[in-house]
Amino acid sequence: MILKGGQVSSFARKPDSQTWCVLVFGDDDGVVSDTADQIIAGWAKRAGDSKTVTLDDDDIRREPHLLADNIEIASLLGELNIVRIRTSGEKIAKSILGLVEEADQRGESFANRLIIQCSGLNKRSKLRSGIEAANSAAAIHVFADTAQSLQDMVKARLAEFDVEIDTDALQDFVSLLPGHRGLANQEADKLALYGRGLGRPVSLNDVRLLCQTDADNSVRDMVQYALDGNGVSCLAEYDRISEIGTSAISILRIFEMEARRLLEARGLLGTGGDIGRKLRPPVWQSEWPAFRSRMDKWSAASLTRLLAAIHDLELKAKTEGPAAEAAIRVFLLNVIKSAAQRSRMTASP
Incomplete structure (x- = not known):
């Protein structure tokens, strides 16, 4: 299946029990990573007790059983095992799609969860098309930030630290951010730490002093x-x-x-x-x-x-x-x- 727009945030807040595998892909690795983090947080909150295992192409190609073992075998302690894979594209598509097909045929999800992060995939990608066509897995295509989405992201991060910011300062800060979510997150965190306990909203002068070193x-x-x-x-x-x-x-x-x-x-x-x-x-x-x-x-x-x-x-x-x-x-x-x-x-x- 394909998740778009508001469906993504809804799924992250309240993931359904049947969708055990999610592919997140796009040209901005930072947005991909942030979206994957939201999905993982949703699964972890629903499970109550979980752990995340991170694998890559080389891990799975070196030990082909590793992916299936982590997905199929339930924890003796009852915790949810969330497997996070960062892949460059099609190298391990066969292993992933084999599990997706098995879950669809059985009509039920596996004991654990799988999140896959990848850079841009075109429509000819076997990994993308296979997951988009599945019943128990979902594909999310994310895009680079707009000025509005960056403003929303910055405000949300500042709110986590109870930091307020003047409107002109927020606009100026966003205009200075790099067009890559990973880098923008670093700058937003820096601003949040600066503003914590400041006793007043972050001003335009604060932004310029902080960001233009x-x-x-x-x-x-x-x-x-x-x-x-x-x-x-x-x-x-x-x-x-x-x-x-x-x-x-x-x-x-x-x-x-x-x-x-x-x-x-x-x-x-x-x-x-x-x-x-x-x-x-x-x-x-x-x-x-x-x-x-x-x-x-x-x-x-x-x-x-x-x-x-x-x-x-x-x-x-x-x-x-x-x-x-x-x-x-x-x-x-x-x-x-x-x-x-x-x-x-x-x-x-």
Whole structure:
């Protein structure tokens, strides 16, 4: 089956007993993860006692019985076992769909629950089509945030800490958020911690002091220099942020945000209006000439390849820690070189 819109929040609040498997997919990994968290919380609340086991493609391919064991075998202690799988797509579709077909044929769900997280899946995907057609499983296609959904998310997170925020401060804060839910969540949590116990609503000045730090500005400058092909300035900024201990993950996430912003802007070309104001964070009029020049250097295909390289490097940074620092510098040099070549190509008659 397919769950859409309000059906998703209704299911998360009160999941039915027959739907034991849910696939959540979309291009924004942060929205996918948040939606999966809501479904898991709903199952856990209904069960009263539960535990969550996280698996990935490699775990299941290495031990094929692992998925079935965790789904089919009821806990001796009576707790609900929730299996969370992060998959890249079709690698383990056969194992998952085999269980889905078995549950449909029996007409009853398994003892435990399965949540599957995946990046965008097209309609030809066997995993997507198989779950959409099932009776005991559900597919949820999630999309990137809008300004309104981000405002709702920020207000909800602040409310958890009993933090209030002025209307203009909320609007300004949302306009500065990266267009990726995972990064936006981090910024919202930072704001919530800042506002807790403040004794007054968070103001516009608070937002600007909190969100526009020198370190963040240095990383953004470095990323933009790299995409411009300005090697001297880029590496100077990189040395500066390395000295203050900025993590590789932070660098890569801001790099991803800027690449996605360029890709989104390319998709808006020809739609009319002020494109810069439609982006998150917005590109103001004074910044537009430099942004447009950067956008002209990078095609949609090249930005897509760049995002893939960033994701690969982020995985490396997570597994190798400080050892990934050298890979970051090599990555920057490659981006600078590519941008410089593109500058010469666009300048050619």
